[in-house]
Amino acid sequence: MAFENLADKLQSALKKLTGKGKLNEKDVKAAMREVRIALLEADVNFIVVKDLIKKITERAVGTEIMESLTPGQQVIKIVNEELTALMGGTQSKITMSPKSPTVIMLVGLQGSGKTTHAGKLAYYFKKQGKNPLLVACDIYRPAAIKQLQVVGEKAETPVFEYGKNDPVLIAREALKFAKNNNHDIVLIDTAGRLHINEELMEELNSIKNKVHPHEILLVVDSMTGQDAVNVAQSFNEQLGIDGLILTKLDGDTRGGAALSAKAITGKPIKFSGIGEKLEDLEVFHPDRMASRILGMGDVLTIIERAQAKIDTKKAQEMEKKLLTQSFTLDDYLEQLEQVKNMGSLQDILSMIPGMNAKKMSGIQIDEKQIPRTQAIIQSMTPEERSKPSIINASRRKRIAAGSGTRIQDVNQLLKSYEELKKLMKQMTSMTKGMKKGKIKFPFM
């Protein structure tokens, strides 16, 4: 997918920008073209994209490029910050009623995941020691009540059903039942409906007026396209919603709908659904969603972590060594120690856009093994460390014996070193648009 390398695209769009200083209007405009495409491919609504681009452009033009960032990374940083801000900044929780029970109503289009998420919420509250009740108000879809009953059983939560009676009546009776049976949370599952179906939207209003829910949550499929704004806006205008649940995020969608729905309603995304099982519910993280929409993995996290932890001078030296192909086993060891400060190397590598399991398969670095690696390398002669190619079978045997490891361990280390060297070479050419001496990662 074209989108996976917004970082690369920005890099090349801003390639010519080699000097330090401020982002100028022309550069920003070039970058914004790529950002726009990326956001649209992520299904962020066109109007929302337009607003965002305007805002980002205003902010970016004239921005000082940070010492340690490339212009491309500087732009990404701004884009990411704006997206995160738009998505609500912090996470929101469910408002609990001071007077029990707290009534939560789930609404949304057909197939968005209401029933499943009613079950997940029941399970979620159950785990918090609450005593929830599920209410079956979908009287239309074939076997909807049965589905909720099965889900309820799994969540060990009773389900109030009243056949195919008027959903308003069902909700009212359920509330009575909850009060009589000490349920402190009432979760109302409603039928999926189109936001343009007046009759059914009216039905929701009648339920609302009867049971006065403390939270009306709109359940939105994260794969939704441009229409997300219409849906979210209609539900919010006609019924009034308190928050959103974003479902099916375990898929590979970029999830631009999240941004669209949030931007248009101003209502927070409270939960995300990340699987079909009961426990697959998460409190929503706006910052993670921003990187996801940008298709950047957690590139920003890397930028930040790297900035904080890596000794820039050392990184520069390392880059020089890399370019001159004089990267030795001593350097390798030093790299590993630096990386140890940043978190798992595999994790970090996997966060880099364009990096995948295949590319990484030859490298097996376990930071728990760093002491062993250290021992192995220290058992080598200085000559061996700077020229690993001379390490033949008998030397390997000696090194293994000297470091108290097995020959396989020595082999594995040498293999990892070669792979890392290869990979770094690749990455150096991949990012040749970057400013010289401004390498952020020890392995770049």
Place this chain on the structure above:
Amino acid sequence: MENKNKERPNFFERLKFGLAKTRNSITSRVDELVKYYREIDEEFFEELEETLILADVGIETTEDIVNYIKKRVKEEKIGDVTKIKDLLKEKITSILAEDSSNPESKDRPTVILVVGVNGVGKTTTIGKLANRYRKTGKSVLVAAADTFRAAAGEQLEIWCKKAEVPLVKHEDKSDPAAVVFDAIQSAKSRKVDVLLCDTAGRLHNKKNLMNELEKINRIINREYPAANKEVLLVVDATTGQNAIAQASIFKESVDITGIVLTKLDGTAKGGVVIAVKSQLGIPIYYLGVGEDMDDLQPFDPKAFVEALLN
């Protein structure tokens, strides 16, 4: 949702009603553009691009279409903005038109495997298709191969009762491939014309679930080689660009033959199928325009584009 009291609109009203939102928004936008612009300039093309993107056509296909129109405008020195609509219509129709015959044209026994991500309308579509085929005089059998989702079997059972077709169903959580296996034996011995297999909704990036689907597919190929085999991917019209990933990954596993585009009775335009067709060559067979049994239309590219743009 059944609205039994209301008089049922006819075929064309239904098609029109189902597509009304699509049509209105695109057409009125194009009309607006046509009215607003005196000449075809860069800004005009940008607005055209916006129109298509808002319909979920996606940036890549949108750019292809707009570039094509730009080229034609330049080559033919078109100065008349009203002609844009014709060009647009012509271009989209040509993308959608090839290979759009549907399974009904085949005279052999047919096995139809219905697949898609969660909640798109697979089971409902099976109900609608069963009804449609039975009404055209075909004998139909349905296999309940969603043994995973809560009450999926019950849901399908209700649809089969409505459509008056028999159902092969096993216990919940049993092996879906075994259900399909049994259904095929039964279809052969009863000599049914169409066997429809419902499957559990699955996200295409879940390898183990896709493997399960491949297994079902293999069973069909192995047990019923004489049958005409179709694999229908159900796509929710509200889906954005992810539908392209859905189509391409499902296609790798089970060789999708056609698409059913559902929920066109909402405000979503389903324009992503244009991208799917143009990038992957998968034709659209049917449209879902509501929750009732006969809210299903065979796809007619001309009518679709006509309804989309006129």
